[in-house]
Amino acid sequence: MSLINEKKDFKIIADLIPAKSSVIDVGCNDGSLLEFLKEEKDINGRGMEIDQQKVQLCLSKGISVIEGDADLDLYDYPDNLFDYSILTYTLQATKSPKNVLSELVRISSKAIISFPNFGHWRIATSLLINRKMPISEKLSYSWHETPNLHFCTINDFIDLCEEAGIRIEKQANLKTNRLNKFYGKNLLNSYFNEVGLFLVSKIKN
Amino acid sequence: MNENKIVELATEQALVLDCGKSLKSFKTAYTTYGKLNDAKDNAILICHALTGDQYVASNHPITKKEGWWSYIVGPEKPIDTNKFFVVCPNVIGGCMGSTGPKEINSETGKVYGTDFPVITIADMVRAQKLLIDYLGVEKIFCVTGGSMGGMLVLEWLSKFPEMVHSAIPIATATNHSAQNIALNELARQSIMADPNWNSGNYYNSDNKPLKGLSVARMAAHISYLSKDALHSKFGRNLQDKSSLDYSFDADFQIESYLRHQGFTFVDRFDANSYLYITRAMDYFDVSSSNDGSLIESFKNTVSKILCISFTSDWLYPTSENKKIVKVFNTLGINVSFIEIETDGGHDSFLLEEPKLFEAMQGFIKSTYENL
Structure with missing residues (x-):
């Protein structure tokens, strides 16, 4: 999926990651985020990507990449192998978002997750007024050809984290480019953020 | 160079x-x-x-x-x-x-x-x-x-x-795997079953274990190809004939192809080497x-x-x-x-x-x- 404000998103993600961290980008696309993080934060990066042409692109850029599926192949990694895992605009396309989330916080100390927020006011009003599945910049596919299996709103995501024993540490506001401490579930959060971008970790028992 | x-x-x-x-x-x-x-x-x-x-x-x-x-x-x-x-x-x-x-x-x-x-x-x-x-x-x-x-x-x-x-x-x-070893054993047995193999002493003989080595190669060659590739390349096509011969000649193209693979292989490979190298792979x-x-x-x-x-x-x-x-x-x-x-x-x-x-x-x- 193409990222509209790619560089802006990248910057916010880079701000969340300390220098020299080990990072896996799940659904790493052509590897440009990993390249960006290498340059900005000198990370030790790995990618996973389901689309072989993009895997080839990563290889040609010198990025270590596994051709794999987030739903199936995260199980192959041991606990806490990475400092950070990243899943941008992919959660809604997985078969089992809950398992994928749980795996991400298992294989890394912290996970950065972003997804298109189906609860954004523009989407919500579009659905309400047109009675058709919304198409926007962030949700650019028609309903019958979308790879997205599980749309969710920011509030849905917050609920899922709670259910899966995952703590939300920070949330980014992509409008203001700011990282906020997470204040919790509220109507405005889900209403005004086009994208949900969260820093999460596993709640230790 | x-x-x-x-x-x-x-x-x-x-x-x-x-x-x-x-x-x-x-x-x-x-x-x-x-x-x-x-x-x-x-x-x-x-x-x-x-x-x-x-x-x-x-x-x-x-x-x-x-x-x-x-x-x-x-x-x-x-x-x-x-x-x-x-x-x-x-x-x-x-x-x-x-x-x-x-x-x-x-x-x-x-x-x-x-x-x-x-x-x-x-x-x-x-x-x-x-x-x-x-x-x-x-x-x-x-x-x-x-x-x-x-x-x-x-x-x-x-x-x-x-x-x-x-x-x-x-x-x-x-x-x-057991399957890999089994296939190699099949190849080795076909070499050793050739009387010309003579317990590996054939270098000074005019008769070398070419048939055994050839069959070994045929068996191995099947394992290198996929069912789909064999099907699309040969199917059940007959070799230079329009009907079955009711004999044990190479009626099918795949038979003829495998025989060719076997025959040409023996020109460039030594039967004993085949035994040694397959053994090394099995032991690996x-x-x-x-x-x-x-x-x-x-x-x-x-x-x-x-x-x-x-x-x-x-x-x-x-x-x-x-x-x-x-x-x-x-x-x-x-x-x-x-x-x-x-x-x-x-x-x-x-x-x-x-x-x-x-x-x-x-x-x-x-x-x-x-x-």
Whole structure:
């Protein structure tokens, strides 16, 4: 999926990651985020990507990449192998978002997750007024050809984290480019953020 | 400078083999392409498969066919001979000039035959290490190979990790499955069932175990291809005839094709070598020196690695290759993996497969640039 404000998103993600961290980008696309993080934060990066042409692109850029599926192949990694895992605009396309989330916080100390927020006011009003599945910049596919299996709103995501024993540490506001401490579930959060971008970790028992 | 060369190795200190015996002053036949640069950081070692040899990118002296990996090795190819110093040795136990069963035992002055010691993949790698030392290479930029060649790559990564900057094991496994061993045993039994084999003593005879070797090759060849490829290439088509002959001649094209594969193979391969090398593959378990622990076996590996498998390969399937990837991942090794979709079966690494070309080129080029 193409990222509209790619560089802006990248910057916010880079701000969340300390220098020299080990990072896996799940659904790493052509590897440009990993390249960006290498340059900005000198990370030790790995990618996973389901689309072989993009895997080839990563290889040609010198990025270590596994051709794999987030739903199936995260199980192959041991606990806490990475400092950070990243899943941008992919959660809604997985078969089992809950398992994928749980795996991400298992294989890394912290996970950065972003997804298109189906609860954004523009989407919500579009659905309400047109009675058709919304198409926007962030949700650019028609309903019958979308790879997205599980749309969710920011509030849905917050609920899922709670259910899966995952703590939300920070949330980014992509409008203001700011990282906020997470204040919790509220109507405005889900209403005004086009994208949900969260820093999460596993709640230790 | 791509002509065949032969060097005598272990002239002072014998090479001790896994079986306990040792080889002194053994020969390794090899080819090289390109030049070792001043920094000595551009050497690529290519490991051949069971029936491969050192003629990786030059015409074969017997078959006159172009090198077995000419698609991948050459000027401007993924293994760019303008840029890299490429070394491809014939394994010990082989039959293209390296010390093996058909060569003379310098101690007795007689042909080895089955007196040749049983060798292992690890022995082959130890022998290759001596060649690499002899060539003045301290760190190999990349070690690569498919099938048995991939096993040699894994053995290099495990036993000489500090000498390998990067590696591309292709269509391989960390050990031989029961199915792999079974197929090799079928091949060996067909050779040994040929009366001309004569317990391995046939070198001075006019009658060599060509039929046995030919059947061994036919059986193996089936395992290199996929069902779909066989179907699309041959189907149930008849060979130069319009109806069945009601005989045991080659009625079907696939029969004729396999017979041809068998007949032509015996011109360039030695039956005893086939026994020795298949045995080495069956014995192979990269973790055997670490009580079966793959993690222990690769704990010192620091190379950048690209593992490649093919969807229709049922001999060394993707699952076996992914097992290798998983071990490397667990150890935090810089590993990449790509599964190439093709109906070419295990043999795909030897075919003109553009996606293999692209993956190898991308990996090798970017890895060398970031050296």
